[in-house]
Amino acid sequence: DAGVIQSPRHEVTEMGQEVTLRCKPISGHNSLFWYRQTMMRGLELLIYFNNNVPIDDSGMPEDRFSAKMPNASFSTLKIQPSEPRDSAVYFCASSLTGPTEAFFGQGTRLTVV
Amino acid sequence: KNEVEQSPQNLTAQEGEFITINCSYSVGISALHWLQQHPGGGIVSLFMLSSGKKKHGRLIATINIQEKHSSLHITASHPRDSAVYICAVAGGTGNQFYFGTGTSLTVIP
Numbered sequence: 647d648a649g650v651i652q653s654p655r656h657e658v659t660e661m662g663q664e665v666t667l668r669c670k671p672i673s674g675h676n677s678l679f680w681y682r683q684t685m686m687r688g689l690e691l692l693i694y695f696n697n698n699v700p701i702d703d704s705g706m707p708e709d710r711f712s713a714k715m716p717n718a719s720f721s722t723l724k725i726q727p728s729e730p731r732d733s734a735v736y737f738c739a740s741s742l743t744g745p746t747e748a749f750f751g752q753g754t755r756l757t758v759v
Numbered sequence: 760k761n762e763v764e765q766s767p768q769n770l771t772a773q774e775g776e777f778i779t780i781n782c783s784y785s786v787g788i789s790a791l792h793w794l795q796q797h798p799g800g801g802i803v804s805l806f807m808l809s810s811g812k813k814k815h816g817r818l819i820a821t822i823n824i825q826e827k828h829s830s831l832h833i834t835a836s837h838p839r840d841s842a843v844y845i846c847a848v849a850g851g852t853g854n855q856f857y858f859g860t861g862t863s864l865t866v867i868p
Contacts, residue, residue: 688859688860691855691856745790745849748856750794750801752800
């Protein structure tokens with residue numbers, strides 16, 4: 647398996663534009679996580695899916711952020727409209743349900759100018 | 760208030776030294792993870808612990824559930840060990856991590 651695949655690796659966009667980040671989890675994993683990493687706040691959980699259903703979205707900053715998981719092999723994180731303070735590295739991770747090892751994607755470095 | 764505290768925040772060591780990074784947490788957990796993040800940003804899972812001790816090569820991780828404390832040890836450190844080491848605790852039923860702020864390790868040749 648190629649691991650967790652995120653795209654794009656880098657995204658530069660103008661303030662106000664819509665941004666869509668994509669994630670393909672490891673085949674067979676039924677839990678998927680979106681994390682955000684900034685210098686100020688470190689790594690934070692944004693949202694957690696189990697069997698394609700959002701379980702915990704309490705970390706989603708505000709209504710500008712939305713995440714979907716239409717099937718077991720694909721998830722998106724959308725920011726609309728984007729703001730400079732959204733600039734961060736966004737990581738997707740997947741795992742099996744329960745306390746098991748989590749596998750991280752390479753991350754998407756988002757810069758909003 | 761941080762649910763997970765790591766120390767030290769920064770650490771510089773000479774090649775060959777024994778290194779210890781500490782992690783304390785305040786929440787109930789199902790497991791504790793040690794993660795490694797190299798410059799360039801990729802995050803790799805090193806260990807997942809729910810009790811006792813695990814060893815992988817030169818890396819050893821221990822956890823004391825009663826004291827809510829874990830340590831990551833690196834024996835015979837090498838410059839390629841230079842990275843940020845992050846402690847993450849998993850609460851609930853999955854890997855909804857609470858992260859420590861990370862320990863930035865630099866090993867000098």
